Amino acid sequence: MQERLEKVLGEYGRSPADLIPILQHVQDEFGYLPQETMDGIAAHAGVPKSKVYGVATFYTMFRFEPLGRNHVCVCRGTACHVRGADQILEHVQRHLGIEEGETTEDGEFSLETVACIGCCALAPVMTVNQEVHGRLKPKTATRTLKKYATADKEEGQ
Ligand code: FES
Numbered sequence: 001m002q003e004r005l006e007k008v009l010g011e012y013g014r015s016p017a018d019l020i021p022i023l024q025h026v027q028d029e030f031g032y033l034p035q036e037t038m039d040g041i042a043a044h045a046g047v048p049k050s051k052v053y054g055v056a057t058f059y060t061m062f063r064f065e066p067l068g069r070n071h072v073c074v075c076r077g078t079a080c081h082v083r084g085a086d087q088i089l090e091h092v093q094r095h096l097g098i099e100e101g102e103t104t105e106d107g108e109f110s111l112e113t114v115a116c117i118g119c120c121a122l123a124p125v126m127t128v129n130q131e132v133h134g135r136l137k138p139k140t141a142t143r144t145l146k147k148y149a150t151a152d153k154e155e156g157q
Contacts, residue, residue, distance in 0.1 A: 004029055005037050009044045019045045023056055032066045060101075068103045068110035070148045072096075072128050077116035079123040084137075088124050089113065091138035095145055108149060 008025050012018040022045060026037055033056055042049040056062040074080075074089045093099055096109050103110040119125050122134025126141060133144050 001030075001034065001036055002040070005040050009040060012044070014044055014046055016045050016047045016051075019047060019052065019055055020059075023052070023062055027062060030066075032063045035064070063101065065101075065103050065110070066107070068107050070109045070128055070145075071130075072109055072111045072126060072145065073114045073117070074100075074111070074126045075115075075117045075119075075124065076113045077120065077123075079116075079120035080125055083123040085124045087138055088126065088136050088141050092126070092141055092145065095142045109145070 005026065008029050009022065011025070012022050019041070022041055023033065026041065027033055030037070038049055038052050042052045045052070056064070072092065074085060074092055076085050076089065080088075089100070092111065096104055096111060098104055098109070098111055100111055100113050117125050117127060117132065119132050119134055122132065124136050125132060125134045126136060126144075127133065128144065128148050133141070136144075
């Protein structure tokens with residue numbers, strides 16, 4: 001991990017102004033921001049570690065856990081909100097047993113929300129691994145998630 005981190009850091013100047021691009025690049029490299037990279041990032045950018053955490057937690061695009069094998073995004077944009085996105089999200093959270101921004105313990109699902117997926121006519125919408133599922137009802141949302149879990153098991157056989 002250290003070697004990969006140093007390679008990323010080597011592409012940036014030693015300046016606090018580079019902190020966000022560094023965080024983005026580290027996340028692209030590892031799929032998330034591993035705790036083990038925080039010291040190195042802070043030292044390179046010349047800022048305290050608390051500042052690195054502060055910036056990384058301020059922006060929703062950054063995550064501290066790896067994504068699950070199935071990445072679920074529930075849309076909370078206006079069109080979806082009007083058509084019951086909150087209920088969909090609540091159902092999905094209950095079904096998976098995780099909150100927004102978390103990954104299930106078995107690493108199978110991670111859950112995020114987005115502002116708009118661009119398929120407002122299909123509201124309410126969620127994506128699983130970038131496949132769009134629209135006109136959802138709470139039950140169809142959980143049924144969809146079960147299909148992905150099943151598909152994974154079948155692939156593994
Ligand atoms: S608001 Fe949900 S897809 Fe646009």
